[in-house]
Amino acid sequence: MKKKYLNTFMTIVSAIYLVFFIVVLIKSKITNNQFDFLDADGLTIIGSVCALAELVISNRNAVSKKINSWIFYNKEVNYQIMVTLETSTLGIKEIIEELENCISNFLNIQELRRKPNSKLMSSIWNVSYDSIGCEINCSLHYSNRENSSKMLDLKISGHSKYGKINSRKKDILYLASLVKILGNYYFSSSKMSQNVKVEKIDIIIKREGSQISTSNLFSEVIRDVEDFHIKTLCGINKDEEIIINEQQIKWSTLDSRTLIDGYEYFTDILCEIE
Numbered sequence: 001m002k003k004k005y006l007n008t009f010m011t012i013v014s015a016i017y018l019v020f021f022i023v024v025l026i027k028s029k030i031t032n033n034q035f036d037f038l039d040a041d042g043l044t045i046i047g048s049v050c051a052l053a054e055l056v057i058s059n060r061n062a063v064s065k066k067i068n069s070w071i072f073y074n075k076e077v078n079y080q081i082m083v084t085l086e087t088s089t090l091g092i093k094e095i096i097e098e099l100e101n102c103i104s105n106f107l108n109i110q111e112l113r114r115k116p117n118s119k120l121m122s123s124i125w126n127v128s129y130d131s132i133g134c135e136i137n138c139s140l141h142y143s144n145r146e147n148s149s150k151m152l153d154l155k156i157s158g159h160s161k162y163g164k165i166n167s168r169k170k171d172i173l174y175l176a177s178l179v180k181i182l183g184n185y186y187f188s189s190s191k192m193s194q195n196v197k198v199e200k201i202d203i204i205i206k207r208e209g210s211q212i213s214t215s216n217l218f219s220e221v222i223r224d225v226e227d228f229h230i231k232t233l234c235g236i237n238k239d240e241e242i243i244i245n246e247q248q249i250k251w252s253t254l255d256s257r258t259l260i261d262g263y264e265y266f267t268d269i270l271c272e273i274e
Contacts, residue, residue, distance in 0.1 A: 073161070074162070076209075078205070080204040082153065087195055092123075092140070109132075112129050140152060158173070165263060165264060165267075180260070204248050206248045207248060212249075230244045231243050239253055
């Protein structure tokens, strides 16, 4: 705790010293004076360099996280988004067509070219889209004839760049763009919100085929752990969880309203372990 306060104090002092140096530098430029490393101005330069170095070192975790985040957003990931839906009025055809419309509108594509991977039946659809690099599978999980309710499993899988949730780039279907489409357009559309209840959402990043690693997940003492399964609830809502193992990293939620915020936290976790 004392070390934390000392680092905070040194950071504040260094920041003040750096501001003082900038003022002196501006003043010297205005008065056309030159720096001499042997006089007070020269010592100010040396001190300011040390102050800047101290600022960077004392905040190295934040700096490295920022750099790592920028790099991570451009990495390729092998992803799956799995959604469990309950409905009594819509069929697989309507659910997939609504998703296609939301993706088309977001990417400004007139029409998605659907390629069925098998026969399209009332109980299962498996289609792929070469133009956006993903595959959509929707199948009947459970049907209750008494009240006409149906449980459907919707799975979206693909390989793309991770992307940023607030990015305006629409050249490809980033994973972040797909999450944004689901959270802000698909689940909130009138057809879905009035006829469908979202029971669960899973976002999975598979280790195989993704440019991510968990090499620094453990400390130096237990760095050689090869088989692990970690579940964490820290920092997320009660209806969420994050599971990390050798095969994949998965974020789950029982509340579709937490999708965007939960995905942001999921990204922070990925950047920290990368």
